[in-house]
Amino acid sequence: MHPEFSIIILTVLAGVGEGLFFLIVGGDFIDYVGGEALSREALIVGVIGAIGLTSLGLAASFFHLARKERARKAFKMWRSSWLAREAALAPLFLIFATLYGAGKYFDLDQSTGLIVGAIGAIAGIALGVASGMIYQSTRYIKEWANPYTPINFIMVGFAPGSVALLAIFDFFGASNIVTLNLTRIAIGLTLIGFILKLTSFRFNDSIYEPLDVNSALGARLGAIRQIDSGAAYETYNTREYFHARGKALVKPVRIGCSLALFIVPIGALGLNFISLSVFDAPIRHIGAALFPLMLSGALAERWLFFVEGNHTQNLFYGNFKPRSAPNPITTPAKNLAPRD
Amino acid sequence: MSHPGPTQTHERQLALVIDLNKCVGCHACAVSCKSWNSSGRFGPMTEVDPYGAKPDGVWFNRVQTYEIGEFPDVETLHLPKSCMHCVDAPCVPVCPTGASLKRAEDGIVLVDYDQCIGCKYCSWACPYGCREFDHVEGIMKKCSLCVDRIYDKTLDEEARRPACVIACPTGARLFGDVSDPKSEAREAIHSRGGYRLAPESGANPANHYLPKRSAKINLPEDALTRHRAAQIKPSARKIDDKAITLDDILSAG
Numbered sequence: 001m002h003p004e005f006s007i008i009i010l011t012v013l014a015g016v017g018e019g020l021f022f023l024i025v026g027g028d029f030i031d032y033v034g035g036e037a038l039s040r041e042a043l044i045v046g047v048i049g050a051i052g053l054t055s056l057g058l059a060a061s062f063f064h065l066a067r068k069e070r071a072r073k074a075f076k077m078w079r080s081s082w083l084a085r086e087a088a089l090a091p092l093f094l095i096f097a098t099l100y101g102a103g104k105y106f107d108l109d110q111s112t113g114l115i116v117g118a119i120g121a122i123a124g125i126a127l128g129v130a131s132g133m134i135y136q137s138t139r140y141i142k143e144w145a146n147p148y149t150p151i152n153f154i155m156v157g158f159a160p161g162s163v164a165l166l167a168i169f170d171f172f173g174a175s176n177i178v179t180l181n182l183t184r185i186a187i188g189l190t191l192i193g194f195i196l197k198l199t200s201f202r203f204n205d206s207i208y209e210p211l212d213v214n215s216a217l218g219a220r221l222g223a224i225r226q227i228d229s230g231a232a233y234e235t236y237n238t239r240e241y242f243h244a245r246g247k248a249l250v251k252p253v254r255i256g257c258s259l260a261l262f263i264v265p266i267g268a269l270g271l272n273f274i275s276l277s278v279f280d281a282p283i284r285h286i287g288a289a290l291f292p293l294m295l296s297g298a299l300a301e302r303w304l305f306f307v308e309g310n311h312t313q314n315l316f317y318g319n320f321k322p323r324s325a326p327n328p329i330t331t332p333a334k335n336l337a338p339r340d
Numbered sequence: 341m342s343h344p345g346p347t348q349t350h351e352r353q354l355a356l357v358i359d360l361n362k363c364v365g366c367h368a369c370a371v372s373c374k375s376w377n378s379s380g381r382f383g384p385m386t387e388v389d390p391y392g393a394k395p396d397g398v399w400f401n402r403v404q405t406y407e408i409g410e411f412p413d414v415e416t417l418h419l420p421k422s423c424m425h426c427v428d429a430p431c432v433p434v435c436p437t438g439a440s441l442k443r444a445e446d447g448i449v450l451v452d453y454d455q456c457i458g459c460k461y462c463s464w465a466c467p468y469g470c471r472e473f474d475h476v477e478g479i480m481k482k483c484s485l486c487v488d489r490i491y492d493k494t495l496d497e498e499a500r501r502p503a504c505v506i507a508c509p510t511g512a513r514l515f516g517d518v519s520d521p522k523s524e525a526r527e528a529i530h531s532r533g534g535y536r537l538a539p540e541s542g543a544n545p546a547n548h549y550l551p552k553r554s555a556k557i558n559l560p561e562d563a564l565t566r567h568r569a570a571q572i573k574p575s576a577r578k579i580d581d582k583a584i585t586l587d588d589i590l591s592a593g
Contacts (some may be wrong), residue, residue, distance in 0.1 A: 065458055066475065066478030067457045070455070074436045074457055076437050077436055081436045083459060084436035087436060137434065137465075138434075139430070140467040211538055216537055219406075219408050221408075226406050228403070229402075230402030233394045235396070235402075236475075237472070312467040312468075312538065313466065316404060316421065316469055
């Protein structure tokens with residue numbers, strides 16, 4: 001599929017915002033039940049960051065809509081469309097996050113703030129799930145129509161979100177024990193994200209596409225090649241559903257985004273963890289250094305997500321990934337019989 | 341897994357039945373579609389640089405041509421492809437605004453141009469690539485099965501059919517209610533092995549195709565020589581070069 005930069009920015013920035021806000025509310029809860037006291041300024045800056053990132057993402061999403069003046073219509077069919085659900089959840093998340101941030105700023109009752117924050121955090125996760133479900137429900141793109149899609153959308157938001165929180169607390173001079181715990185959380189979330197992303201890469205490589213060009217055309221026998229696409233030049237169909245230049249870059253981008261988003265951060269955070277637990281001294285500004293790297297890795301990951309998608313309609317244009325060997329786990333037995 | 345064959349719903353479902361055995365790939369259906377829909381109520385079908393090196397634009401119907409088999413044993417397949425007006429149209433539930441809709445009364449899948457926000461989500465949900473985004477107007481467009489024409493009482497009964505059906509010079513396109521057992525379209529599907537493109541998609545497309553059949557002519561050995569006696573030999577025809585012909589009278593010079 002053709003990568004749409006407005007959607008890449010929307011899903012990545014909103015994902016990081018949701019992850020960051022969820023962790024802030026989680027931290028505030030630990031503070032409330034008697035854990036380590038957290039700096040109020042750091043939490044406020046974190047909330048502003050989460051709201052800012054999500055708002056930036058939403059602003060970017062407007063550039064995807066060809067008819068921006070009709071954007072308010074996008075909520076209407078929330079009963080059936082995940083896109084409408086995403087459009088409805090985004091303002092909900094922003095409203096509750098803003099209320100929570102305001103409560104923190106004016107130093108209002110912490111328990112009430114936590115309830116508002118929890119609603120916001122749940123709305124944030126729901127927003128991430130809705131973003132992912134938009135793609136999971138496109139059943140003619142097998143690389144998207146699987147449960148890894150929403151899970152990865154969430155986890156790719158959580159990993160940079162946790163590092164952003166580490167950077168903010170680092171800036172406000174958090175105690176070593178807080179930094180240590182945040183480093184632990186960041187390593188854990190990034191590692192889980194990496195494992196899930198690797199699983200999803202493996203899944204994409206093993207996809208068995210039961211549809212083929214013979215079935216698409218109803219010509220059951222014989223090799224088929226297209227000699228006329230029905231257009232003198234490119235069409236929407238040849239541009240939107242296939243990205244030849246991107247397809248050539250899948251392997252290097254996979255390695256690049258794994259390094260930037262997961263491997264290098266896990267290594268650096270691991271060093272920070274060792275430094276903290278052995279010498280009781282954190283590596284200063286490690287979060288601030290890692291966050292831009294992870295954000296660029298997340299953007300590359302989302303670009304890859306789009307480029308890796310193969311749409312069924314490409315069958316009619318002779319552009320399709322060659323069938324890989326049937327995967328007995330993901331393929332029902334009835335599809336294994338030879339067709340021709 | 342669905343099987344090729346007419347749909348089992350009893351609700352009215354208008355659709356096209358296209359005989360691939362008759363289609364000669366002349367693009368008359370595509371051109372007449374463009375002509376009608378650009379001049380009709382749906383507004384122009386955008387063209388960008390139509391006479392230049394990189395023509396681009398919206399077509400509801402495209403005729404794609406394929407070569408089947410290995411040279412020299414090849415045959416040509418012309419496949420006119422427009423919206424299939426699927427019974428379980430996957431493009432409809434995904435639309436966030438309700439602009440993508442399936443009419444209950446005749447099963448036609450339409451786009452409400454005034455509601456569309458141009459998010460392209462419906463085109464991702466379509467397995468056949470039959471929706472085309474108009475990047476000039478910023479809305480999704482697709483075949484309307486000439487809904488502005490087939491119900492127009494000011495037109496003759498004969499003309500109340502989609503433009504592509506009327507234009508087809510070989511009569512390869514049939515139009516009708518495929519869920520009505522008495523319709524010509526349904527009859528053709530039944531009697532001539534009508535099938536659907538990519539039935540595995542699960543979208544339950546309403547448009548059907550009649551398959552290409554063997555083009556071999558079975559002539560007996562003596563068929564070409566049997567009536568030789570009846571043939572007029574060239575020498576038997578007497579041509580008088582000097583005689584005045586009609587052409588001599590009518591031509592000025």
